[in-house]
């Protein structure tokens with residue numbers, strides 16, 4: 001897709017990846033509205049972009065819909081929705097706390113689904129509609145002590161695949177499945193301590209790869225552990 005002038009909502013822009021993606025898209029000429037939970041975490045970006053932030057909590061589907069509607073009104077339509085919302089949790093699968101599992105699925109799966117559903121009509125109206133959603137390598141490689149987090153990412157990726165097939169003529173869907181990154185996500189986990197993790201990868205490389213993947217209409221950005229790089233994959 002042509003990013004120049006693309007009317008864009010980045011949901012989760014207060015986060016490490018979301019913030020950097022918002023910046024990179026802005027640099028490519030996109031008109032970017034930033035979305036997240038707290039206004040104070042979004043104001044600096046929004047000021048730089050000359051737009052108003054939109055607020056939502058991923059556990060509240062209605063607030064996701066309202067935030068998308070506000071962004072569409074502000075931009076006069078929507079060409080690109082980026083979803084970089086997510087949380088982790090760690091621990092043995094059989095011992096997971098039910099409330100933590102509920103929140104994990106609400107933030108990592110149900111919230112992103114709500115955001116995409118709300119954006120779908122505007123994306124269909126666009127002549128270059130596209131969705132880019134951060135899942136994770138764990139969708140391909142479920143990992144011990146990260147059973148619920150892995151399950152959320154596998155569920156999200158499965159849903160994105162169906163969304164892509166069902167909307168071929170409406171809008172494109174990019175599923176981004178990065179490896180462990182240097183954003184500190186694991187330090188903000190809802191519960192538990194992370195198991196030994198592989199060496200972290202620079203988030204900046206993911207941001208560059210996502211921007212390139214949006215430009216060339218890639219469908220899945222996966223991780224090749226042998227090549228140690230993000231690779232464009234068939235869906």
Ligand SMILES: NC(=O)c1ccc[n+]([C@@H]2O[C@H](COP(=O)([O-])OP(=O)(O)OC[C@H]3O[C@@H](n4cnc5c(N)ncnc54)[C@H](OP(=O)(O)O)[C@@H]3O)[C@@H](O)[C@H]2O)c1
Nearest residue numbers: 012014015016017037057058085086134136180181183185
């Ligand atoms: N870092 C990694 O190693 C890695 C690897 C693969 C995939 N990913 C995925 O990439 C995405 C971004 O991760 P990151 O590394 O940038 O982590 P991050 O810096 O912690 O960003 C997470 C984002 O999610 C938002 N969020 C969390 N709970 C929310 C809620 N209830 N409602 C609305 N927003 C909520 C956070 O908002 P607040 O600022 O308000 O907390 C923040 O904007 C996530 O989906 C993550 O699973 C990360």
